[in-house]
Amino acid sequence: MPYAARSARRVEGVRMSVYSTPMRLLFTECKQDDAEFFHRAFPDCDVVTTAETLARVPDIGGVEVLSVQVHSNVGSAEMERMPKLRLIVTRSTGTDHIDLDAAAQRGIEVHNIPDYGAQTVAEHTLLLLLAVARRLHEAIAVTRAGRFDLSGLLGSDLAGKTAVVVGVGMIGERFARMAQAIGMRVLGVDPVERAEVGIEYLPLPDALPQADALVLCCPLVEETRYLIDTSAFEKLKRGALLVNTARGAIVHAPALLRALDEGVVAGAGLDVLEHEATLRGNVAPQPHEEEMLIAGLALMSHPRVIVTPHMAFYTREALLRMRDATVSLITDHLSRVRA
Missing domain, CATH: 3.40.50.720 (NAD(P)-binding Rossmann-like Domain)
Structure with a gap:
Protein backbone atom coordinates (compact mmCIF):
# COMPACT_ATOMS: atom_id res chain seq x y z
CA MET A 1 0.00 0.00 0.00
CA PRO A 2 1.44 3.41 -0.90
CA TYR A 3 2.26 5.79 1.94
CA ALA A 4 0.72 9.20 1.11
CA ALA A 5 2.06 12.24 3.01
CA ARG A 6 -0.54 14.40 4.70
CA SER A 7 1.19 17.04 6.84
CA ALA A 8 4.25 17.92 8.90
CA ARG A 9 4.57 19.47 12.34
CA ARG A 10 7.09 20.08 15.13
CA VAL A 11 6.40 18.61 18.57
CA GLU A 12 8.45 19.60 21.64
CA GLY A 13 11.53 20.40 19.55
CA VAL A 14 11.33 17.18 17.53
CA ARG A 15 10.31 17.44 13.90
CA MET A 16 7.58 14.91 13.07
CA SER A 17 5.84 13.98 9.84
CA VAL A 18 2.31 12.57 10.04
CA TYR A 19 0.87 10.28 7.39
CA SER A 20 -2.46 8.66 6.69
CA THR A 21 -0.96 5.17 6.88
CA PRO A 22 2.38 5.81 8.58
CA MET A 23 5.29 3.59 9.33
CA ARG A 24 7.09 5.37 12.13
CA LEU A 25 10.87 5.76 11.89
CA LEU A 26 12.80 7.22 14.82
CA PHE A 27 16.30 8.64 14.38
CA THR A 28 18.07 9.64 17.61
CA GLU A 29 21.24 11.70 18.08
CA CYS A 30 20.62 13.62 14.85
CA LYS A 31 22.15 16.92 13.93
CA GLN A 32 20.01 19.29 11.88
CA ASP A 33 21.47 18.36 8.48
CA ASP A 34 21.13 14.64 9.29
CA ALA A 35 17.50 15.18 10.29
CA GLU A 36 16.72 16.98 7.05
CA PHE A 37 18.46 14.23 5.07
CA PHE A 38 16.40 11.47 6.70
CA HIS A 39 13.14 13.37 6.22
CA ARG A 40 13.91 13.77 2.52
CA ALA A 41 14.91 10.12 2.20
CA PHE A 42 11.60 8.78 3.57
CA PRO A 43 8.87 11.21 2.45
CA ASP A 44 6.14 8.59 2.75
CA CYS A 45 6.90 7.57 6.33
CA ASP A 46 6.21 9.09 9.73
CA VAL A 47 9.77 10.27 10.46
CA VAL A 48 10.74 11.48 13.92
CA THR A 49 14.20 12.96 14.42
CA THR A 50 15.77 14.21 17.63
CA ALA A 51 19.18 15.31 18.86
CA GLU A 52 18.52 13.43 22.12
CA THR A 53 19.47 9.88 23.01
CA LEU A 54 16.77 7.23 23.11
CA ALA A 55 16.48 7.50 26.91
CA ARG A 56 15.23 11.06 26.54
CA VAL A 57 12.54 10.40 23.93
CA PRO A 58 9.24 9.98 25.81
CA ASP A 59 6.85 8.59 23.19
CA ILE A 60 8.34 5.60 21.40
CA GLY A 61 5.44 3.14 21.52
CA GLY A 62 4.69 3.33 17.79
CA VAL A 63 8.25 3.07 16.51
CA GLU A 64 8.74 0.35 13.89
CA VAL A 65 12.22 1.31 12.67
CA LEU A 66 14.84 2.72 15.05
CA SER A 67 18.18 4.27 14.12
CA VAL A 68 20.54 5.20 16.96
CA GLN A 69 24.16 5.96 17.67
CA VAL A 70 26.42 4.57 20.38
CA HIS A 71 25.13 6.71 23.25
CA SER A 72 21.60 5.29 23.02
CA ASN A 73 21.23 2.09 24.99
CA VAL A 74 18.73 -0.30 23.40
CA GLY A 75 18.12 -3.06 25.88
CA SER A 76 15.24 -5.35 26.69
CA ALA A 77 13.41 -2.61 28.64
CA GLU A 78 13.60 -0.21 25.70
CA MET A 79 12.38 -2.88 23.30
CA GLU A 80 9.42 -3.58 25.61
CA ARG A 81 8.41 0.06 25.15
CA MET A 82 8.43 -0.41 21.35
CA PRO A 83 6.18 -3.42 20.70
CA LYS A 84 6.01 -2.66 16.95
CA LEU A 85 9.78 -2.45 16.53
CA ARG A 86 11.09 -4.61 13.67
CA LEU A 87 14.42 -3.02 12.67
CA ILE A 88 17.31 -1.36 14.51
CA VAL A 89 20.05 0.34 12.50
CA THR A 90 22.91 1.64 14.60
CA ARG A 91 24.91 4.35 12.89
CA SER A 92 28.14 2.89 14.23
CA THR A 93 30.52 0.00 13.83
CA GLY A 94 30.04 -1.34 17.36
CA THR A 95 26.83 -2.91 18.68
CA ASP A 96 27.67 -3.16 22.38
CA HIS A 97 24.92 -0.63 23.22
CA ILE A 98 22.26 -3.02 21.85
CA ASP A 99 21.04 -6.21 23.51
CA LEU A 100 21.36 -8.49 20.51
CA ASP A 101 19.92 -11.52 22.31
CA ALA A 102 16.81 -9.59 23.33
CA ALA A 103 16.40 -8.37 19.76
CA ALA A 104 16.72 -11.89 18.36
CA GLN A 105 14.12 -13.20 20.82
CA ARG A 106 11.67 -10.53 19.59
CA GLY A 107 12.41 -11.09 15.91
CA ILE A 108 13.98 -7.63 15.54
CA GLU A 109 16.58 -7.20 12.81
CA VAL A 110 19.75 -5.40 13.90
CA HIS A 111 22.26 -3.86 11.51
CA ASN A 112 25.44 -1.93 12.12
CA ILE A 113 27.55 -0.06 9.56
CA PRO A 114 30.98 -1.66 9.84
CA ASP A 115 32.81 -0.01 6.97
CA TYR A 116 31.69 3.64 6.83
CA GLY A 117 34.56 4.87 9.00
CA THR A 308 39.44 13.08 22.50
CA PRO A 309 35.62 12.87 22.91
CA HIS A 310 34.86 9.73 20.86
CA MET A 311 35.48 11.61 17.62
CA ALA A 312 37.61 9.17 15.64
CA PHE A 313 34.69 8.59 13.25
CA TYR A 314 33.77 12.27 13.04
CA THR A 315 34.63 13.58 9.57
CA ARG A 316 32.38 14.99 6.88
CA GLU A 317 33.14 12.13 4.53
CA ALA A 318 32.50 9.39 7.10
CA LEU A 319 29.20 10.93 8.19
CA LEU A 320 27.99 11.10 4.60
CA ARG A 321 28.86 7.42 4.13
CA MET A 322 27.08 6.62 7.40
CA ARG A 323 23.90 8.43 6.32
CA ASP A 324 23.85 6.78 2.91
CA ALA A 325 24.35 3.32 4.41
CA THR A 326 21.61 3.94 6.98
CA VAL A 327 19.13 4.93 4.28
CA SER A 328 20.09 1.91 2.18
CA LEU A 329 19.51 -0.53 5.04
CA ILE A 330 16.16 0.99 5.97
CA THR A 331 15.04 1.21 2.33
CA ASP A 332 15.82 -2.48 1.88
CA HIS A 333 13.77 -3.32 4.97
CA LEU A 334 10.82 -1.21 3.81
CA SER A 335 10.86 -2.80 0.37
CA ARG A 336 10.67 -6.25 1.93
CA VAL A 337 7.90 -5.25 4.34
CA ARG A 338 5.83 -3.68 1.57
CA ALA A 339 6.37 -6.47 -0.96
Whole structure:
Protein backbone atom coordinates (compact mmCIF):
# COMPACT_ATOMS: atom_id res chain seq x y z
CA MET A 1 0.00 0.00 0.00
CA PRO A 2 1.44 3.41 -0.90
CA TYR A 3 2.26 5.79 1.94
CA ALA A 4 0.72 9.20 1.11
CA ALA A 5 2.06 12.24 3.01
CA ARG A 6 -0.54 14.40 4.70
CA SER A 7 1.19 17.04 6.84
CA ALA A 8 4.25 17.92 8.90
CA ARG A 9 4.57 19.47 12.34
CA ARG A 10 7.09 20.08 15.13
CA VAL A 11 6.40 18.61 18.57
CA GLU A 12 8.45 19.60 21.64
CA GLY A 13 11.53 20.40 19.55
CA VAL A 14 11.33 17.18 17.53
CA ARG A 15 10.31 17.44 13.90
CA MET A 16 7.58 14.91 13.07
CA SER A 17 5.84 13.98 9.84
CA VAL A 18 2.31 12.57 10.04
CA TYR A 19 0.87 10.28 7.39
CA SER A 20 -2.46 8.66 6.69
CA THR A 21 -0.96 5.17 6.88
CA PRO A 22 2.38 5.81 8.58
CA MET A 23 5.29 3.59 9.33
CA ARG A 24 7.09 5.37 12.13
CA LEU A 25 10.87 5.76 11.89
CA LEU A 26 12.80 7.22 14.82
CA PHE A 27 16.30 8.64 14.38
CA THR A 28 18.07 9.64 17.61
CA GLU A 29 21.24 11.70 18.08
CA CYS A 30 20.62 13.62 14.85
CA LYS A 31 22.15 16.92 13.93
CA GLN A 32 20.01 19.29 11.88
CA ASP A 33 21.47 18.36 8.48
CA ASP A 34 21.13 14.64 9.29
CA ALA A 35 17.50 15.18 10.29
CA GLU A 36 16.72 16.98 7.05
CA PHE A 37 18.46 14.23 5.07
CA PHE A 38 16.40 11.47 6.70
CA HIS A 39 13.14 13.37 6.22
CA ARG A 40 13.91 13.77 2.52
CA ALA A 41 14.91 10.12 2.20
CA PHE A 42 11.60 8.78 3.57
CA PRO A 43 8.87 11.21 2.45
CA ASP A 44 6.14 8.59 2.75
CA CYS A 45 6.90 7.57 6.33
CA ASP A 46 6.21 9.09 9.73
CA VAL A 47 9.77 10.27 10.46
CA VAL A 48 10.74 11.48 13.92
CA THR A 49 14.20 12.96 14.42
CA THR A 50 15.77 14.21 17.63
CA ALA A 51 19.18 15.31 18.86
CA GLU A 52 18.52 13.43 22.12
CA THR A 53 19.47 9.88 23.01
CA LEU A 54 16.77 7.23 23.11
CA ALA A 55 16.48 7.50 26.91
CA ARG A 56 15.23 11.06 26.54
CA VAL A 57 12.54 10.40 23.93
CA PRO A 58 9.24 9.98 25.81
CA ASP A 59 6.85 8.59 23.19
CA ILE A 60 8.34 5.60 21.40
CA GLY A 61 5.44 3.14 21.52
CA GLY A 62 4.69 3.33 17.79
CA VAL A 63 8.25 3.07 16.51
CA GLU A 64 8.74 0.35 13.89
CA VAL A 65 12.22 1.31 12.67
CA LEU A 66 14.84 2.72 15.05
CA SER A 67 18.18 4.27 14.12
CA VAL A 68 20.54 5.20 16.96
CA GLN A 69 24.16 5.96 17.67
CA VAL A 70 26.42 4.57 20.38
CA HIS A 71 25.13 6.71 23.25
CA SER A 72 21.60 5.29 23.02
CA ASN A 73 21.23 2.09 24.99
CA VAL A 74 18.73 -0.30 23.40
CA GLY A 75 18.12 -3.06 25.88
CA SER A 76 15.24 -5.35 26.69
CA ALA A 77 13.41 -2.61 28.64
CA GLU A 78 13.60 -0.21 25.70
CA MET A 79 12.38 -2.88 23.30
CA GLU A 80 9.42 -3.58 25.61
CA ARG A 81 8.41 0.06 25.15
CA MET A 82 8.43 -0.41 21.35
CA PRO A 83 6.18 -3.42 20.70
CA LYS A 84 6.01 -2.66 16.95
CA LEU A 85 9.78 -2.45 16.53
CA ARG A 86 11.09 -4.61 13.67
CA LEU A 87 14.42 -3.02 12.67
CA ILE A 88 17.31 -1.36 14.51
CA VAL A 89 20.05 0.34 12.50
CA THR A 90 22.91 1.64 14.60
CA ARG A 91 24.91 4.35 12.89
CA SER A 92 28.14 2.89 14.23
CA THR A 93 30.52 0.00 13.83
CA GLY A 94 30.04 -1.34 17.36
CA THR A 95 26.83 -2.91 18.68
CA ASP A 96 27.67 -3.16 22.38
CA HIS A 97 24.92 -0.63 23.22
CA ILE A 98 22.26 -3.02 21.85
CA ASP A 99 21.04 -6.21 23.51
CA LEU A 100 21.36 -8.49 20.51
CA ASP A 101 19.92 -11.52 22.31
CA ALA A 102 16.81 -9.59 23.33
CA ALA A 103 16.40 -8.37 19.76
CA ALA A 104 16.72 -11.89 18.36
CA GLN A 105 14.12 -13.20 20.82
CA ARG A 106 11.67 -10.53 19.59
CA GLY A 107 12.41 -11.09 15.91
CA ILE A 108 13.98 -7.63 15.54
CA GLU A 109 16.58 -7.20 12.81
CA VAL A 110 19.75 -5.40 13.90
CA HIS A 111 22.26 -3.86 11.51
CA ASN A 112 25.44 -1.93 12.12
CA ILE A 113 27.55 -0.06 9.56
CA PRO A 114 30.98 -1.66 9.84
CA ASP A 115 32.81 -0.01 6.97
CA TYR A 116 31.69 3.64 6.83
CA GLY A 117 34.56 4.87 9.00
CA ALA A 118 37.29 2.24 8.94
CA GLN A 119 39.80 4.49 7.20
CA THR A 120 38.64 7.49 9.22
CA VAL A 121 39.10 5.79 12.59
CA ALA A 122 42.43 4.29 11.53
CA GLU A 123 43.70 7.76 10.65
CA HIS A 124 42.66 9.10 14.07
CA THR A 125 44.35 6.12 15.71
CA LEU A 126 47.62 6.95 13.99
CA LEU A 127 47.12 10.63 14.86
CA LEU A 128 46.85 9.81 18.57
CA LEU A 129 49.90 7.55 18.44
CA LEU A 130 52.01 10.22 16.74
CA ALA A 131 50.73 12.93 19.08
CA VAL A 132 51.56 10.94 22.21
CA ALA A 133 54.95 9.84 20.88
CA ARG A 134 55.90 13.46 20.12
CA ARG A 135 54.17 14.93 23.21
CA LEU A 136 52.13 17.21 21.01
CA HIS A 137 49.56 18.16 23.66
CA GLU A 138 52.33 19.20 26.04
CA ALA A 139 54.07 21.25 23.32
CA ILE A 140 50.82 23.05 22.52
CA ALA A 141 50.31 23.84 26.21
CA VAL A 142 53.83 25.29 26.41
CA THR A 143 53.42 27.62 23.46
CA ARG A 144 49.92 28.68 24.53
CA ALA A 145 51.44 29.67 27.86
CA GLY A 146 53.71 32.04 25.93
CA ARG A 147 56.88 29.95 26.13
CA PHE A 148 58.99 28.76 23.19
CA ASP A 149 60.93 26.14 25.09
CA LEU A 150 61.87 22.49 24.50
CA SER A 151 62.15 21.60 28.19
CA GLY A 152 60.29 18.38 29.00
CA LEU A 153 59.23 17.78 25.39
CA LEU A 154 61.66 15.06 24.29
CA GLY A 155 59.71 12.64 22.10
CA SER A 156 60.25 9.24 20.51
CA ASP A 157 60.57 7.96 16.95
CA LEU A 158 58.07 5.35 15.84
CA ALA A 159 60.06 3.95 12.91
CA GLY A 160 61.76 0.73 13.94
CA LYS A 161 59.42 0.25 16.90
CA THR A 162 56.82 -2.51 17.35
CA ALA A 163 53.09 -1.85 17.34
CA VAL A 164 50.85 -4.55 18.77
CA VAL A 165 47.40 -4.20 17.21
CA VAL A 166 44.62 -5.89 19.17
CA GLY A 167 41.78 -6.49 16.74
CA VAL A 168 42.83 -6.73 13.10
CA GLY A 169 39.48 -6.10 11.48
CA MET A 170 38.77 -3.34 8.97
CA ILE A 171 40.11 -0.60 11.26
CA GLY A 172 43.00 -2.61 12.64
CA GLU A 173 44.12 -3.71 9.20
CA ARG A 174 44.14 -0.14 7.89
CA PHE A 175 46.05 1.07 10.92
CA ALA A 176 48.56 -1.79 10.51
CA ARG A 177 49.28 -0.71 6.94
CA MET A 178 49.73 2.91 8.03
CA ALA A 179 52.09 1.86 10.82
CA GLN A 180 54.11 -0.24 8.38
CA ALA A 181 54.27 2.73 6.01
CA ILE A 182 56.08 4.81 8.65
CA GLY A 183 58.51 1.98 9.36
CA MET A 184 56.93 0.19 12.29
CA ARG A 185 56.92 -3.55 12.82
CA VAL A 186 53.34 -4.74 13.43
CA LEU A 187 52.18 -7.72 15.46
CA GLY A 188 48.52 -8.69 15.41
CA VAL A 189 46.33 -10.15 18.15
CA ASP A 190 43.09 -11.55 16.78
CA PRO A 191 41.23 -14.87 16.94
CA VAL A 192 41.04 -14.79 13.13
CA GLU A 193 44.51 -14.65 11.60
CA ARG A 194 44.27 -13.27 8.07
CA ALA A 195 47.45 -13.90 6.13
CA GLU A 196 46.60 -11.25 3.52
CA VAL A 197 47.19 -8.47 6.07
CA GLY A 198 50.88 -9.34 5.96
CA ILE A 199 51.66 -9.29 9.68
CA GLU A 200 52.69 -11.81 12.30
CA TYR A 201 50.05 -12.90 14.82
CA LEU A 202 50.70 -13.78 18.44
CA PRO A 203 48.61 -14.46 21.56
CA LEU A 204 48.25 -11.31 23.66
CA PRO A 205 50.50 -12.51 26.53
CA ASP A 206 53.31 -13.17 24.04
CA ALA A 207 52.84 -9.89 22.19
CA LEU A 208 52.67 -7.52 25.18
CA PRO A 209 56.37 -7.78 26.18
CA GLN A 210 57.30 -6.72 22.61
CA ALA A 211 54.95 -3.73 22.40
CA ASP A 212 56.42 -0.27 22.04
CA ALA A 213 52.86 0.76 21.18
CA LEU A 214 49.72 -1.12 22.21
CA VAL A 215 46.88 -0.19 19.86
CA LEU A 216 43.32 -1.31 20.58
CA CYS A 217 40.97 -1.74 17.61
CA CYS A 218 38.83 -4.67 18.79
CA PRO A 219 35.09 -4.77 19.51
CA LEU A 220 33.77 -4.76 23.06
CA VAL A 221 32.41 -8.22 23.79
CA GLU A 222 32.45 -10.26 26.98
CA GLU A 223 35.91 -11.65 26.13
CA THR A 224 37.44 -8.20 25.63
CA ARG A 225 35.89 -6.37 28.59
CA TYR A 226 38.85 -5.20 30.72
CA LEU A 227 41.17 -7.17 28.45
CA ILE A 228 43.86 -4.63 29.33
CA ASP A 229 43.93 -4.86 33.10
CA THR A 230 46.55 -5.05 35.83
CA SER A 231 47.68 -8.47 34.62
CA ALA A 232 48.15 -7.19 31.07
CA PHE A 233 50.09 -4.13 32.24
CA GLU A 234 52.39 -6.41 34.24
CA LYS A 235 53.33 -8.13 30.95
CA LEU A 236 53.54 -4.95 28.85
CA LYS A 237 56.95 -3.67 27.80
CA ARG A 238 57.97 -0.85 30.14
CA GLY A 239 57.63 2.60 28.59
CA ALA A 240 55.06 1.53 25.99
CA LEU A 241 52.47 3.86 24.51
CA LEU A 242 48.78 2.94 24.59
CA VAL A 243 46.13 4.02 22.07
CA ASN A 244 42.45 3.08 22.34
CA THR A 245 39.95 4.07 19.65
CA ALA A 246 37.76 0.99 20.22
CA ARG A 247 35.67 1.02 23.41
CA GLY A 248 36.49 2.41 26.83
CA ALA A 249 35.68 -0.75 28.77
CA ILE A 250 38.40 -2.72 26.99
CA VAL A 251 40.85 -0.95 29.32
CA HIS A 252 40.51 -1.06 33.09
CA ALA A 253 40.90 2.66 33.74
CA PRO A 254 42.22 2.47 37.34
CA ALA A 255 44.83 -0.06 36.20
CA LEU A 256 45.89 2.31 33.40
CA LEU A 257 46.28 5.15 35.89
CA ARG A 258 48.57 2.97 38.02
CA ALA A 259 50.56 1.93 34.94
CA LEU A 260 51.04 5.59 34.01
CA ASP A 261 52.11 6.52 37.53
CA GLU A 262 54.56 3.61 37.66
CA GLY A 263 56.08 4.39 34.25
CA VAL A 264 54.89 1.16 32.67
CA VAL A 265 52.90 3.26 30.19
CA ALA A 266 54.77 6.35 29.02
CA GLY A 267 51.71 7.98 27.50
CA ALA A 268 48.23 7.21 26.26
CA GLY A 269 45.92 8.44 23.52
CA LEU A 270 42.27 7.67 24.22
CA ASP A 271 39.25 8.41 22.07
CA VAL A 272 36.95 6.36 24.29
CA LEU A 273 36.22 6.02 27.99
CA GLU A 274 33.89 3.80 29.94
CA HIS A 275 30.45 5.23 30.79
CA GLU A 276 30.62 7.93 28.13
CA ALA A 277 26.88 8.58 28.31
CA THR A 278 27.31 9.55 31.96
CA LEU A 279 30.37 11.67 31.22
CA ARG A 280 28.38 13.49 28.52
CA GLY A 281 25.52 14.11 30.94
CA ASN A 282 23.07 12.01 28.92
CA VAL A 283 22.23 9.80 31.90
CA ALA A 284 22.56 10.15 35.65
CA PRO A 285 25.58 8.49 37.28
CA GLN A 286 24.96 5.16 38.97
CA PRO A 287 26.68 4.00 42.19
CA HIS A 288 28.36 1.04 40.47
CA GLU A 289 30.00 3.41 37.95
CA GLU A 290 31.80 5.52 40.53
CA GLU A 291 35.26 3.91 40.37
CA MET A 292 35.44 3.98 36.58
CA LEU A 293 34.03 7.51 36.33
CA ILE A 294 36.59 8.85 38.80
CA ALA A 295 39.37 7.09 36.89
CA GLY A 296 38.04 8.39 33.56
CA LEU A 297 38.02 11.97 34.81
CA ALA A 298 41.56 11.49 36.13
CA LEU A 299 42.69 10.27 32.71
CA MET A 300 41.10 13.30 31.04
CA SER A 301 43.32 15.61 33.10
CA HIS A 302 46.45 13.45 33.23
CA PRO A 303 49.52 15.26 31.84
CA ARG A 304 50.66 12.25 29.79
CA VAL A 305 47.28 11.37 28.33
CA ILE A 306 45.45 12.79 25.33
CA VAL A 307 41.69 12.24 25.44
CA THR A 308 39.44 13.08 22.50
CA PRO A 309 35.62 12.87 22.91
CA HIS A 310 34.86 9.73 20.86
CA MET A 311 35.48 11.61 17.62
CA ALA A 312 37.61 9.17 15.64
CA PHE A 313 34.69 8.59 13.25
CA TYR A 314 33.77 12.27 13.04
CA THR A 315 34.63 13.58 9.57
CA ARG A 316 32.38 14.99 6.88
CA GLU A 317 33.14 12.13 4.53
CA ALA A 318 32.50 9.39 7.10
CA LEU A 319 29.20 10.93 8.19
CA LEU A 320 27.99 11.10 4.60
CA ARG A 321 28.86 7.42 4.13
CA MET A 322 27.08 6.62 7.40
CA ARG A 323 23.90 8.43 6.32
CA ASP A 324 23.85 6.78 2.91
CA ALA A 325 24.35 3.32 4.41
CA THR A 326 21.61 3.94 6.98
CA VAL A 327 19.13 4.93 4.28
CA SER A 328 20.09 1.91 2.18
CA LEU A 329 19.51 -0.53 5.04
CA ILE A 330 16.16 0.99 5.97
CA THR A 331 15.04 1.21 2.33
CA ASP A 332 15.82 -2.48 1.88
CA HIS A 333 13.77 -3.32 4.97
CA LEU A 334 10.82 -1.21 3.81
CA SER A 335 10.86 -2.80 0.37
CA ARG A 336 10.67 -6.25 1.93
CA VAL A 337 7.90 -5.25 4.34
CA ARG A 338 5.83 -3.68 1.57
CA ALA A 339 6.37 -6.47 -0.96
